[in-house]
Amino acid sequence: MDEQKKRAQEWFESLQTQLIETFERIEKEATQPQYDTEPGTFMRKSWPHSGGGGGTMAILEGRVFEKAGVNVSTVFGEFSEEFRAHIPGAEVNPQFWASGISLVIHPRSPHVPIVHMNTRMIITEKLWFGGGADLTPCFPIEQDTKDFHVALKQACDPFDSAYYETFKQWADDYFYLPHRGEHRGVGGIFYDYINSGNWDLDFAFTKAVGQAFASIYPEIVGRHVNEPWTEEDRKAQLKKRGRYVEFNLLYDRGTQFGLKTGGNVEAILMSLPPVVEWRAA
């Protein structure tokens, strides 16, 4: 098991490094005059976990990426009494180990979609992988939505021909605000409890999802990063971000999981947008 833990953790950390380089390059290369400040760079900040292990946040407050958080963590300990019943394999033995990467990007331009991606490996008496990625444009563009989904489908298909449809449906059900009767965005994939019996295969799937994301999101950013935006576009974005906050605080399982397992509050709530508005109609 130790070898598998090590390989998973190293992968999540290497993906963090790769994504940081990508986003910093985009920061530098943007030419639109509305990006009126210097390109930003990621700040790293490590934190210890109360049970054991810890994580490293990397956060950028830049000109293209108004707030981008790319976090990795590898933590272990015991699930609280309250939480055990909800976790496979934790009813009897509350010990857990979890490693993963989690990112949320809030671009400055209303034409560049918000995005979330997370993959993780969890060990209790059982072992499984989970994750997902979903795109939240203020102004959905059909081609972007299609390409985002195609990239995820291509990552899924080699592993199980049912994965994409299943995980897309799961994302549609999950990234939904019942009180608004609205989806959070244009979907993506969401999955959990993946254990095919072949660890190497499941780990390869995890890497494929990460690489698909690392390829398609920068591509979509590139299509819109230098488009100008209006004050009205910006208003629509600040309102859309409010829905994002509502989802993350009312429904997001990662937020609940993190807050209930002694996770780092700053890292968990890094997903919240830098500026948000809730105006009356």
Place this chain on the structure above:
Amino acid sequence: MDEQKKRAQEWFESLQTQLIETFERIEKEATQPQYDTEPGTFMRKSWPHSGGGGGTMAILEGRVFEKAGVNVSTVFGEFSEEFRAHIPGAEVNPQFWASGISLVIHPRSPHVPIVHMNTRMIITEKLWFGGGADLTPCFPIEQDTKDFHVALKQACDPFDSAYYETFKQWADDYFYLPHRGEHRGVGGIFYDYINSGNWDLDFAFTKAVGQAFASIYPEIVGRHVNEPWTEEDRKAQLKKRGRYVEFNLLYDRGTQFGLKTGGNVEAILMSLPPVVEWRAA
């Protein structure tokens, strides 16, 4: 019972009218040059409740009060299966009737405290009153905190000498963000399930809480409304508002109650601030 329902509903509505007049007067009278727009007025908007009854929101987006919501509602229907277990008297008969007033004020000036007040009467197989008020300054001022609490204590004391201490403690426990290890503000009172066996007395208590609020909050606003503020003060306010959002979406019972009983989403989430920031560091 019908007579009691009618009197309660009429009181909540008359308090709404009174508070609207008070806040509109303050809007008009402010002289500080940072209030650089015309005084605002409340817009009223009625909504029907799916089970029966409905409510009237009154919302102001003004210059002193960047966002002020003063809502009344009188609704009835049946609690959902999921919700019944948590409501006294609803296990057997899920029918309910509820009437109340609820307000949250987000002032523009960082020196004027955010405030919340709510009182309500609920009927299931049982009947009770609940409510509370709490003050959330960005920069707490000892005299304001003291006077706010004294006003609430004076409202409580004629009815039961234990009320204030009990309800103050309840507010301290309730208006708390465990994930931050922070209280939401400087407290106030919080109470529920009040039924002394004497409806007139309990109704008088409800009115006393409302009048205490209607007297002390405008007094505190008046002390600070014309103080200038800096960009840095404003930043602190936008951050503090983020904590307010976290409380309302993660922990607030009224939000949960409203969203789970088919309440009006716009009215329920009117408590969210007009502009909020979650910046790193």
